[in-house]
Amino acid sequence: MKNKNALxxxxxxxxxxxxxxxxxxxxxxxxxxxxxxxKPILMNRNIFYYLFLISLGFATLSSFFYLKKxxxxxxxxxxxxxxxxAIMYSLTIGINLLLFFFVFPLLAGIGNVSAEQTTGTSLLxxxxxxxxxxxxxxxxxxxxxxEGVNGSAYSFPNKFDIYYxxxxxxxxxxxxxxxxxxxSAKVINESFxxxxxxxxx
Numbered sequence: 001m002k003n004k005n006a007l008x009x010x011x012x013x014x015x016x017x018x019x020x021x022x023x024x025x026x027x028x029x030x031x032x033x034x035x036x037x038x039k040p041i042l043m044n045r046n047i048f049y050y051l052f053l054i055s056l057g058f059a060t061l062s063s064f065f066y067l068k069k070x071x072x073x074x075x076x077x078x079x080x081x082x083x084x085x086a087i088m089y090s091l092t093i094g095i096n097l098l099l100f101f102f103v104f105p106l107l108a109g110i111g112n113v114s115a116e117q118t119t120g121t122s123l124l125x126x127x128x129x130x131x132x133x134x135x136x137x138x139x140x141x142x143x144x145x146x147e148g149v150n151g152s153a154y155s156f157p158n159k160f161d162i163y164y165x166x167x168x169x170x171x172x173x174x175x176x177x178x179x180x181x182x183x184s185a186k187v188i189n190e191s192f193x194x195x196x197x198x199x200x201x
Contacts, residue, residue: 013095015058016051042138043182045131052096059092100134108136108154121150124162124171125189128180133157135183142179149174159188166192 014021041047063085067073072081128139136154143152143160148168153161162174175185 010091010095013055013092013099016054017096017099039138042135043179045182048100048132048134052100055092055096056089059088063088100132104134105136105154105156108133108140121163121192122166122171123189123191124164124174124187126160126162126175126185126187128158128160129184129186130158131183136160139179139183142177143174146174146177 044050064073066084067077067081070077070081072078078085130136130139133156136158139160140152140154143149143162146164146169148165150163150165152163155161164174171187171190175187
């Protein structure tokens with residue numbers, strides 16, 4: 001029964017985030033059409049909070065049917081099955097927190113630039129008003145759409161180092177991206193990297 005509880009908790013934690021997961025997979029694979037399809041999901045400032053509530057809703061619905069099936073749909077029944085319910089809700093909450101604060105931010109860091117890629121480029125460091133770290137992949141993916149941006153590096157919880165060729169693009173063009181209209185960005189550093197340099201802050 002504990003294995004089933006664990007599986008249910010994991011499933012209910014992941015299912016609401018399928019759209020976000022598909023967005024990241026599409027971004028990694030370069031599937032532009034799919035990225036545009038799922039992009040509005042992440043652009044909603046409160047989407048992860050909604051998804052968290054949906055996860056809890058799934059877990060509650062499952063618990064309701066479980067208690068009803070076992071004729072335990074009462075306060076006494078809930079007390080007698082508190083172990084089942086604790087596992088279900090703990091895993092559902094745990095999976096959500098893992099996705100929000102580890103998996104999505106980790107995926108935002110895929111493809112960090114090397115010193116070779118930053119040689120002779122301009123560096124723009126910004127802090128973005130993200131609702132939670134789970135939105136980081138949206139920012140890094142949007143930066144890839146600008147010609148002249150060589151790459152970006154994400155630092156938890158909301159810092160981005162953007163490496164770009166200032167003959168092809170500019171700070172103003174980068175900051176004019178739609179994502180920064182929804183999540184405002186504050187410039188914290190601007191510099192030019194000489195040969196072999198890479199920002200380590």
